[in-house]
Amino acid sequence: MLTCPLCLTPLANAENGVVCAAGHRFDRARQGYLNLLPVQHKNSRDPGDNQAMVQARRDFLNAGHYAPVAQRLAELAAERQPERWLDIGCGEGYYTAQIAQALPRAQGYALDISREAVKRACKRAPQVTWLVASMARIPLPDASCQFLASVFSPLDWTEAKRLLAPGGGLMRVGPTREHLMELRERLYDEVREYVDDKHLLQVPPGMHLAHSETLTYKIKLIDPQSRAHLLAMTPHGWRASAERRAAVIEQAKPFVVTVSMRYDYFLLSDVK
Template identity: 70%
Template sequence: MLICPICQLPLDAADQGLACANRHRFDRARQGYFNLLPVQHKKSRDPGDNQAMVEARRRFLEAGHYAPLADRLAELSSLRTPGRWLDVGCGEGYYTDRIATARPGSEGYALDISREAIKRACRRTAHVTWLVASMARIPLAEASMAQLISVFSPFDWSEALRLLPSGGGVLRLGPTRNHLIELRQRLYDEVRDYDDTKHLTLIPNGMRLGHSETLEFELNLEDPQDRADLLAMTPHGWRANAERRKAVIDSPLKVRAAVRFDWIERH
């Protein structure tokens, strides 16, 4: 299923790595992932989330704060199209691991542009093929995936059309206008409204919305480390000024998680 990110020919096992007919070779890292992000496709030396951001997200998620999101995501994935699946922008693998557990025996793939994230993701399960790769140049064959999963992540619809056969689909988890609203009110003088349906206007011809639902619940973040980690794993960690970030970390916070799940299927 894997293809060369340089010439797009199929990749086959070769010694401790992968190689294509044009002799482009990619070694398997000792942690277990394949780095399929050639240097010419990078916009910086180490693209994606850095080590501090990855560790903040890992601590926050493993504390269970977003467990209801992960549980419902895994359930929805298991109810949808069977077959190969890909978690696009998987981060450190928290949601990927839940999906793999809910889909025993399935063939799962997960990619992120951050090598730091994938290095940690590999520790979660050996039953997923972990990749450092670009979301805009996914190194998988045409029509090879039954399901693509996107969690709080940018998404390339042209790649979805290429990777999905008829009947396949995208399972998307994204924020609604109320997501972390209390945090945003503490950080900014003016909180911008968010259009919950804006992403639907980007759905290309050949795909259609098949199902939508929302999930909302309250988090009571009494531990300063939890509040610091939430800031570090969101864009608010660098958008807001230092004084307001410190004020958030220094006092308890009750905040809403409010998300939307969409199943967008290929005709």
């Protein structure tokens, strides 16, 4: 099912890895993932999130703060009952594992460009095929997936469309303009306006928005560690000043912040 990232021909299982007919071989790491990101496709030595960012996100998500977000995504995936699905930009696998649990009979794949993230993701759902790979060169054949998920992740729309089978769709989950508003107000003198539907302009011909909904709720971050993890897993962890970040982390009272997510499902409407 996988394709070679160098010559695009099918990959077959080999001893402790995969190989294509041209002899390009890729080993399976001891954690269970395949690294299908050749060095010539990297833009840095270790692209993607580093170990500190991945661990902060893992700790924050494991505390359950975004559990309703993952639960709703899993419900929406289960409603569509795909035979094969892919999580594009899976990070450390929190949302991927929820999808896998909701689709026990489907064949699941997940990829991220960050090796540190995928190393940790493997432990969440061993039944998923975990890949270190580029989102712009996804090592799967054309029209091979009925369901794609993209959660808080950049997206190559052309590549996503290529992967979808006729009648398949992409579920994009991203923040609305209200997401983490209280945090942004504490960190910046002027909160930058965020247009949460700008991605609609990027949808390629042949795909259309078939479903959209918003999930909004409040979370209470009681301890400094949870506030530090939230800052570390967002761009605010390096955009805001050190003084503003410290004030949020070290405040004596619990910090209440809004979580607001938009779920957009794009259906493939033409036959390739």
